[in-house]
Amino acid sequence: MKENRTETNRRGLLLCVSGPSGTGKGTVIRRILASNPKMVHSISVTTRPPRQGEQNGVDYHFRSRGEFLSMLDHGDILEHDLYCDHYYGTPKSNIDALLAAGTDVLLDITIPGSLSVMNSYPEAVTIFLMPPSFGELRRRLAGRGTEDPEAMRQRLEKAREEISKAELFTYCIINDDIAAAADKIMAIAQAEHCRYERQKGLEKNILAR
Amino acid sequence: MKENRTETNRRGLLLCVSGPSGTGKGTVIRRILASNPKMVHSISVTTRPPRQGEQNGVDYHFRSRGEFLSMLDHGDILEHDLYCDHYYGTPKSNIDALLAAGTDVLLDITIPGSLSVMNSYPEAVTIFLMPPSFGELRRRLAGRGTEDPEAMRQRLEKAREEISKAELFTYCIINDDIAAAADKIMAIAQAEHCRYERQKGLEKNILAR
Numbered sequence: 001m002k003e004n005r006t007e008t009n010r011r012g013l014l015l016c017v018s019g020p021s022g023t024g025k026g027t028v029i030r031r032i033l034a035s036n037p038k039m040v041h042s043i044s045v046t047t048r049p050p051r052q053g054e055q056n057g058v059d060y061h062f063r064s065r066g067e068f069l070s071m072l073d074h075g076d077i078l079e080h081d082l083y084c085d086h087y088y089g090t091p092k093s094n095i096d097a098l099l100a101a102g103t104d105v106l107l108d109i110t111i112p113g114s115l116s117v118m119n120s121y122p123e124a125v126t127i128f129l130m131p132p133s134f135g136e137l138r139r140r141l142a143g144r145g146t147e148d149p150e151a152m153r154q155r156l157e158k159a160r161e162e163i164s165k166a167e168l169f170t171y172c173i174i175n176d177d178i179a180a181a182a183d184k185i186m187a188i189a190q191a192e193h194c195r196y197e198r199q200k201g202l203e204k205n206i207l208a209r
Numbered sequence: 210m211k212e213n214r215t216e217t218n219r220r221g222l223l224l225c226v227s228g229p230s231g232t233g234k235g236t237v238i239r240r241i242l243a244s245n246p247k248m249v250h251s252i253s254v255t256t257r258p259p260r261q262g263e264q265n266g267v268d269y270h271f272r273s274r275g276e277f278l279s280m281l282d283h284g285d286i287l288e289h290d291l292y293c294d295h296y297y298g299t300p301k302s303n304i305d306a307l308l309a310a311g312t313d314v315l316l317d318i319t320i321p322g323s324l325s326v327m328n329s330y331p332e333a334v335t336i337f338l339m340p341p342s343f344g345e346l347r348r349r350l351a352g353r354g355t356e357d358p359e360a361m362r363q364r365l366e367k368a369r370e371e372i373s374k375a376e377l378f379t380y381c382i383i384n385d386d387i388a389a390a391a392d393k394i395m396a397i398a399q400a401e402h403c404r405y406e407r408q409k410g411l412e413k414n415i416l417a418r
Contacts, residue, residue, distance in 0.1 A: 164416070167412070203373055209342035
C-alpha cells in the first residue's frame with residue numbers, strides 16, 4: 001500500500017481491549033501481533049502469580065505487591081485496578097512516544113482500566129471482547145483448572161457484572177472464533193484511522209497540491 | 210466465520226460513498242462488489258448521458274429528464290441532486306428491505322446526497338473519497354477526454370468546493386490505490402457492525418445463554 005504524507009504523519013491509535021476473564025483476550029491479542037508487525041502490545045504489570053506457561057515480560061510483567069505499589073507512587077502506572085485481590089496496571093513508560101511515532105498500541109486491560117484510560121486519552125478506541133454465552137465462559141474457566149472453586153465463583157460473579165457494562169465501550173466483539181475476532185479488531189484499527197476527526201485538515205493539504 | 214444469533218439478525222449498513230468527480234468512486238465500488246458478494250450496490254438514476262463503456266442498469270439507470278421528474282413526483286427517489294446540469298438520484302425501491310434483511314448497501318452518491326441521506330438515515334455511514342491531490346484530479350479528468358473545456362472547468366471548480374466539505378463526513382479515504390481504498394471501505398463496514406450502538410442489548414442475550 002502506498003503511503004501518502006497525511007498517513008505517514010498520522011498518530012497511532014490507543015486500542016483498549018477489555019473483557020471478562022476467560023474471554024480469550026490474550027489469545028486474540030497474540031494473534032493480532034503475530035500478523036501485524038506495526039502494532040505493539042503494551043504489556044501489563046500484575047501482582048497475580050503466573051499461570052502455567054505464562055512468561056514474565058511476555059504475558060505480563062509479574063511484580064510483587066511492594067514493587068507494584070512503588071511503581072504507583074512514582075507515577076509509572078497509567079491506570080490500575082484491583083481485580084480478584086490482585087493488582088493489574090498499565091505501565092506509562094513509552095505509550096505516548098509510540099503514539100506520537102504513529103504506532104498503534106494494544107492494551108489488554110481491565111474494564112475499569114479502559115474507563116480510566118478514556119478519561120486521560122479521550123481519543124482511545126475501546127473494544128469489549130465478549131464470550132459467546134455465559135455458559136461457554138463457565139466451561140472455559142472450568143477447563144483452565146487453575147483455580148479453586150471459590151476463586152472460580154468470584155470470577156464468574158465478576159464476569160456477570162462486567163458483561164453488563166458492555167454499553168460503555170465503543171465496540172463490542174463476540175469471541176466465538178479467534179481468527180475472526182482478531183480480524184475485527186484489525187478492521188476497527190483500519191477504520192478508526194480513516195475517521196475524519198483523526199485526519200483533520202487533510203483537505204487543505206490535498207487542495208494545496 | 211461462524212455466525213451467532215446476534216450477528217445473523219443484524220441490520221445492514223447504508224454506506225454512502227461520495228467524492229468529487231474523477232476520484233474513482235465507481236472503480237473502487239466495483240472492486241468491493243467483486244470481492245464481497247454480501248454487499249449490494251444501489252444503482253443511481255441519472256439524466257446525464259452514458260460515457261463510453263457505461264451500461265444502463267449497471268453503471269447507472271440512465272433516464273430522460275422527464276422520466277426522472279416523474280419518478281420524483283411519485284416519491285420513488287430517496288435523495289437527488291442537480292450536478293453540472295444533470296440530475297442524479299437514489300431510487301428508494303428496495304433499500305429498506307435490503308437493510309432489514311441484513312444486507313449492506315453501498316450508495317455511489319453526490320455530496321449533498323450523502324448529507325440528505327444522513328437526515329433520513331442517521332445511522333448511515335458516510336465516506337468521503339479524496340483524490341491524492343488537486344493536481345492529480347485535474348490530470349485524471351483531463352485523461353478522460355470526455356468533456357469540453359468549459360464542462361471540465363465547471364467540474365474542477367465544483368471539486369474544489371466539494372473537497373472543502375470533507376469534514377461533514379465520518380470517514381475520509383485518499384484514493385491513491387484502488388485496492389487499498391476498497392480494503393479500507395470494507396474495514397469500515399466490518400468495524401461499523403462491531404459498534405455497540407448497532408448491537409444494543411447483546412449483553413442480555415449473552416448472559417441469558
